[in-house]
Amino acid sequence: MSSIIHGAGAATTTLSTFNSIDSKILVAPSRTNLSVRSQRYIVAGSDASKKKFGSGLRVRHSQKLIPNAVATKEADTSVSTGHELLLFEALQEGLEEEMDRDPHVCVMGEDVGHYGGSYKVTKGLADKFGDLRVLDTPICENAFTGMGIGAAMTGLRPVIEGMNMGFLLLAFNQISNNCGMLHYTSGGQFTIPVVIRGPGGVGRQLGAEHSQRLESYFQSIPGIQMVACSTPYNAKGLMKAAIRSENPVILFEHVLLYNLKEKIPDEDYICNLEEAEMVRPGEHITILTYSRMRYHVMQAAKTLVNKGYDPEVIDIRSLKPFDLHTIGNSVKKTHRVLIVEECMRTGGIGASLTAAINENFHDYLDAPVMCLSSQDVPTPYAGTLEEWTVVQPAQIVTAVEQLCQ
């Protein structure tokens, strides 16, 4: 009874691309119509999106164009004076503030010291704090992750950087067996307050080995927390919260988001590690996403609003554990869920989230949970092919229309 129940056909769905949708099947989507499930796919053509589905539409309001479909940032950061910076600078600022605040915080990784980090997140820190607190290590991810764990057990608070998340596969042994478990197996005698961070996700033609989504592989490890940042505001907030947390936290950044610009508050703030972020409140459908896909979803949201839909977009941010409170409230309001992720179809964050939603909120769903993910293929180098492995806004729009009709 405590096992997680996957929806029927969820794990065995094969992906196929359609150019038209069989409207007969989709006209009456009820929660018992499980054959609709088998149509979780990424739609290739956009012709389908132009079809109207008649009486199934729940949209009632007028069809006038709404120019500003993307919600502005919530008013809780209502600071007129803030400062504008890029996401990697926000991460650096958060890191630097924590290092100022607590002398036990240190950084270790490849090229983080004098080189300033491959993505400049640790730029200038070695000059300010010294070679020992911002440590350049030889190339062995398992070793410096292990080092960070040993240092954490002796009182430091290391921030371990993987140059690319994919390289942390080499650190899996230390992360799983020591980082995740030693607090438990030692009976609480030793804590491991490390932060493991790095960029992951599909970039611009970085090749298969450098385009991995490690959150899929790490999500099962007991004892760790996982968060994914997506804006300069939450990047800084999550970095600071992760450093202050007593648990080991894995902070997932995205290679393509480092140059996002945003104005963030001047004063000290942190973001709650277990909380999801409401990006755009809505009524018709809940779209759950994180990291880079948030931007694809928001782009699709613009189109959707112009077509008369009112999507609620939530950036789940906390990948382990899921913020089922926020998600649940949203599901109870909209009764339809679309998950948009960059992970592979098999065993990704979306797969776990689908299972969690089905198990906890089954009664509130009017349609099966739909999940858009990347295909189960290594990311190709060719730009055009690479683009097709990542969920695009057009596919999101089609999926929403399909779910909402």
Add this chain to the structure above:
Amino acid sequence: MALHLRSSFSSKSTLLNILRHNLGFGSRSHVTRHIRQILPHDPPLRGSQNPISRLCNTMAEPETLSSFVQHEYANNHQVMDFPGGKVAFTPEIQFISESDKERVPCYRVLDDNGQLITNSQFVQVSEEVAVKIYSDMVTLQIMDNIFYEAQRQGRLSFYATAIGEEAINIASAAALTPQDVIFPQYREPGVLLWRGFTLQEFANQCFGNKSDYGKGRQMPVHYGSNKLNYFTVSATIATQLPNAVGAAYSLKMDKKDACAVTYFGDGGTSEGDFHAALNFAAVMEAPVLFICRNNGWAISTPTSDQFRSDGVVVKGRAYGIRSIRVDGNDALAMYSAVHTAREMAIREQRPILIEALTYRVGHHSTSDDSTRYRSAGEIEWWNKARNPLSRFRTWIESNGWWSDKTESDLRSRIKKEMLEALRVAEKTEKPNLQNMFSDVYDVPPSNLREQELLVRQTINSHPQDYPSDVPL
């Protein structure tokens, strides 16, 4: 300083080096740590007061100086400045041999019969320390035997003995201070014993009862005590080595008068973590002692199938680490070696590798029967002729610090204590169910609280399937 600046050639090169450094020329070899702080040309250290700056990587010299150097040496010496320093050229095609003709000698102080070898160098121990070393070795031996028997009788689920390696366990611990942090593999309970872990505490962990500091979560022999600076055993091989380097790095940052000490077996040196940790420790200049218990066997794999080098001690040089080979069954030599190494590690902020040659007299664990892959005669020989206890006993008796009477008194006392500890531990309650879910995180998150509720519901509906000695 002059030591580091020594090049393999004439004094002219030394002068040149000094000149070059004092003039502030580019080539920052790895030794400039000492010099760097006094050069007038360096920018002032900004930020926090952190005088410990790591060594810089060597960079190639700028054009002007290298041509100057090459011109100087063109006729006499063929040299080139490669990253890392000068390298001489040779027109002969010569391979470095895969092994030396003779194996690295092994440091020992007591001979096979426990007699002090003449002209041996060792660190003197007081009567009190020597007696404690021997008593703890005896205690460890008795504890191991009784726990092993208990497992055979079905009272314990699992056990792994350290029979034959008592000298390594106790003598190395004796040479350390309580502030030195220990990262064990799983065959070093003697270190805990030396530091004051009681027989009852050992038994509690083996039985996994509610007095166990690990709260019953790990299998037997996976001890841990933050009070005694002994980090909880993690079953994975050699993962504790990078952890130890990290701890040493932490001690270095805090400038503590302590080092990290980590133990591992001959088998553990094949793991990637061993090589990476040694390399890291050397580069970071971390004060860590790597103590290898080369006991000849990794379960059924003999060392000839584990590596082809001359044991483990020669590997230290490959990483730039000072190393020594010690007779692991000679308690006095172990004590001296670890004592000296510790001082070196802390004073010079460098790692040290110690290979202790010994023999695993017991089976790998209670799940193993070693007579299947080695002869009983071999085991017997090491147990009798090379027994670490008898050798040390001869030495302390020769000093008048021990006698047959004290021996038999000790043995009967320990045996009684052990059996009592076993009895009490067996009877003590197990930790309650809530401990299955606590300490995964600092505070149980909602999913774990939910899962605990589900487990309790299941137990409520099927109480007969739930073990009777685990409280709810």
